[in-house]
Amino acid sequence: MATIQYGSTGKVLRVDLTKGKIWDEALDEATIRRFLGGTGLGVKYLIEEVDPRTNWNDPQNILFIGSGPLGGLRIPGCASISVVTKGAQTNGATSTQANGNMGAYLKWCGYDAIIVSGASPTWKYIYVSDNGVELKDASKLVGKDTWETEDLIKKELGFQERGMSVFSIGPAGENLVKFAGIFGDRGHSASHNGVGAVMGSKKLKAFAVARGTKKVPVIDAEKISEIGRQTTELAKAFGGGNVFNWGTSRVLPTAEAAGWLHVKNYTTNIFPKKDLFMGDRVRALFKSQNYPCYACASHHYELMEVTEGPYKGFAGKEPEYEQWASVSSQIGQEDPGTAVYLANLIDRLGMETNEAGWIVGWCMECYEKGFLTKKELDGLEMTWGNVAAVEQILKNIAYRKGYGNTLAEGVKFAAEKKGGEALNCAIFTGKGNSPRGHDHRGRWVEMLDTVVSDTGTLQTQMLVSNSEIWNMPKPMDPFNWEQVAQAEANSTGSMTISDCMVQCWFTSFNDTKLQLEAINAATGLNMTLDELKKAGRRIVNVMRLYNLKAGLTPDKEKPSPRYWSKPVDGPNKDKPIQPHWENMMNLYYKLMGWDRKTGRPLPETIKELGIEDIAEKFK
């Protein structure tokens, strides 16, 4: 098999933590053509090496962390990483991405990806540089939060801030909290579906990748430069430059107005203090400093210091929209400075921000309604907006203390264990993951996406640049179940392609045409648009075949009672999704070419995508 020469380093790094063994493995061209890279490449290793019946915390599970064919090239958004493993929340295949610089640095060190297998007897971290790879002792880092870990490793190895990218787990990951994530480069996170818990189960504290100096060879460097410029222009123009200039900092008030901001665990859709959280206001009020990733000119990501209120002087990162919402509207907390503190606390403890919000909000609602008592909550008065109690319960979860040990298993587990009325307050999906930080009763496409996604997070996105090539309904009525099913099914693969390129959505906007030009200019594979689209859909279907063997059934593809309940107020009060659910799912399955009873891709779907061998393996 021919090793891939362009757009790739031609190899991946293998680390067996059980044996303490490190080796290189060649990457061939046929694999890239079939699985593209990033998420797709991770899925390839997962399905080949990890039996679907393996438990997420079994040493046989692998943890893939990798870049894509555009990684390390000067195209905005392409320094990100994708993590693939069997996730702790769904126990199925998962993929989750983080921005930052690790993807680029890794390729400059000469690797497309790192694949970790086995489990170490003692805590370790992996150090990759131009000069080689080492497994280093991490015993002194145990108990350190994700920011401290980043600082300590850079200090120990003698690297300056931008000279190394460190992604680590915090106490939550060490203690196998089911929604622990992997955090690095000052608060970027790959955090869905418990990938941090998988890392913890392997006793791997961190990945430390130096800024390598090897160039990634490409077939057409001039074209890559041009695509870089075009991508910047696209990002500047998309949505009137809102994301380019403001990141997600302006989303919260907009979301509230449209009825898709989650407020107090879906008990209302009104958040009167929304304007306090407007990005224009917050960035002007607090000290704010742009902190972009490699090759990116956008003002998406900022460092922030609180300048007023109870957390005056606290410095960390500016929360993303989902973080703002998780620690404000969702838990009835109305001070932006406090939100900055709590969002950073969650990052430092190393938990997924949305699940943390769902679980705290659930406790608060249950406490208010008397379903959970102060005693059950270890003496914490979980009233809406009680910051001291929130802080303590988050720590109890991260260290699995008292009731925190139950909550550490995630919303679904805790709610089902409690049962009764409390179960009806919880927001989750039947598979075990919970949604991103929105009220999806006002974003039907994303509710469907969250429920059917193979990854335990977002798998497709209705908002695509060049959406006509994905045959999106236009104009789109977001509350028309037929169009929702069509939008979700038709765009399947678009987000997956971005996750295989490992390109940040805030720069790519899933512009598949531009990505096609980019992958061809980088690799010389001369793929066609149809081939690329098919590759995106192929990876979705391969994950599904795997997950069906890992325990997924169609009846698990369902929102929890609260998740699909009728909004009690706000603009979407009279738009319940539940009555349309069955029809919507039937249509979605049909459009996807899946069997409604078994959930399995139909023979013609399997044939069209050229995955007969994989279907045979996971019969």
Added chain:
Amino acid sequence: MRIDPNVCIACEACVPYCPVGAIKMKDVAEIDQEMCVDCGVCRNSKVCPVDCIIFEVQPYPRDLRVTFSNPRTGHKATGIAGRGTEEMKTNDVTGRFKRGMVGLGLEFGRPGVSTTFRDLEKMSMALAKHGVEFEDKNPVTFLMVDKKTGKLKDEVLDQRVLSAIIECVLPIGKLKDVLATMKEVSKQIDTVFSVDCICKAEPDGSYPVKKILAEAGITPYINGKQNVGLGRPLAKEDK
């Protein structure tokens, strides 16, 4: 100026700030050291999100770039900041430009263009042949090996600066020939330059060299650049 390649994130934020277009994008931003005039605009703009633009004090002759290009730096030789000359602004007190004489200021380069001393030397040597007297309190004069020939020190010739000014004074009678020489030399020069003609106004307020300029095909833009009222004419008039 230099960009630390281990820190730069290639966001391109600095690129439009460079007055001479010396910042080129490779895998990270790189500053073309020949083109860069060390003016510091990229760094002083504070636009770099990772603060990776570095200025290191340079040894002679490279340090000339800063002195001529960064308006916040003073010339060691003259003690005057910016391009390092007072021109006619203090003539009230200094009396540098006397009746019957014309001062010339040849401003080489501009932001966006820049110049090398090699180009300046072509002009200064041509002017010297007419016996002009170069202004002592001028940084270009300071770089001359010999004021009689207008020759600059060899080691400075390849240094590039944002702009630099040749200043000299000559009898009005020589102006016509000097203008012809300037026009000729201008063909050999790879930058732009403008010419200041500095004279004391006649008692009736008229401009003594207007006619000579008109005959040479030059339309002057006349302005009174003297800082009127800032000093008493202590200089002894026409002595």
